[in-house]
Amino acid sequence: MNKIFASPEQAVADIADGATVAIAGFGVAHRFATSLICALRDQHTKDLTLVCNSLGDAGATRGQILAENNQVKKLIAAFSVRPGTPTASEEQIAAGKMEVELVPQGILVERCRAGGAGIPAFYSPTGADTDLAVGREIRDFDGKPHVLEHAIHVDYALLRGYRADRLGNVQFRGGSQNFNPSFAKAARVAIVEVDEIVEPGEIAPELIDLPGIFVSRVVKTTHVVDGKAWRRPQRRP
């Protein structure tokens, strides 16, 4: 079995117009699947539905560059607007050109996890007494309202790991697991870009964070984590 692709371009080549793509990664300028995102931009795939925490700032080599290239039809995310300079996605949302489904972050990952776990829907207390629950199916458990949440399935997930082998086994580093495992499980095709591709067995079995069964493609990153970007001022409230 060999899941290694020679380049990010080849790894995303079959992502077709109208596909649903989850993009993992947390923070402002931290570890994202930058090579894969840039390759997806460069092949101009249209009408994408993106699932992510946020698209990021203007010019960020994240989902935002796909919005800047007018490739996004719908956004399913925990953030659609952030303080600071308006982004392409914010302008497209305001103009009604991009559909939005805002989802609390913990529900976003749980819906993806459920999708991967064969659970079609579940009830959750999160946001049950807010505008997000308006028009949704509500059921009381233990005297408290809960919202019915549906599983998310995606066509592709773009992930960023630390190391992987040709079987698709992935190791993450530090606090950079974030959305990666749940997005991988929700995906028909999970594509991971890593700093280092190693031989099977080199990552000890107990250090494998995401077993290869959840991962279809492995590619070496062409974007090292940018040291200068680490010290960008933070402005999230």
Added chain:
Amino acid sequence: MVSNYLEGRDVTLHAENGVLGYGRMVSEESEIDPDIYNAAGQFVALNPGASFFDSVASFEMARGGRIDTVILGAYEVDQHGSVANWSTADAKRGGIGGAMDLLSGKGDLIIVMEHVDSKGRPKLRRTCTYPLTGKACVVTDLALLRRDTNRFVLDAVAPGFTPQEVIALTEMDFAVGPTVRTME
């Protein structure tokens, strides 16, 4: 910010991105690890015993009631204890992040915010005007307002302020505690 003031106290910090047990913020290149940051994306140090996990486990801790205290910012808080912190527009445009999940746990909620907005308008309202994040909470700021059974009570004011001045800058109704301290 809070993490910089907890040195020596037996408090374990949770960051929704998947870190338990982090410490102060770090800025020196030699101290920064690109994979160790808090929920605001700021690089942090780790305390002995820290652990990493994915977002699913992170919100299991939140909704599952394992977090004792949640600290958030807010656009508005009202006298019913409702918090609005994710949108100043509508349900399509905003940033929910993990706040609603954190509120659905069992922890006490501390809101750290400016008392008035940049135009001097009150943020402590009779009723929130922005979409709500959740209910039944505690507030702090220019003043420290503790949530009693069904109302807020003024416990402390910032140095240089009187309770009367705080009342004047506040739209919501609240009680004034028997002894109002000056905040340090």
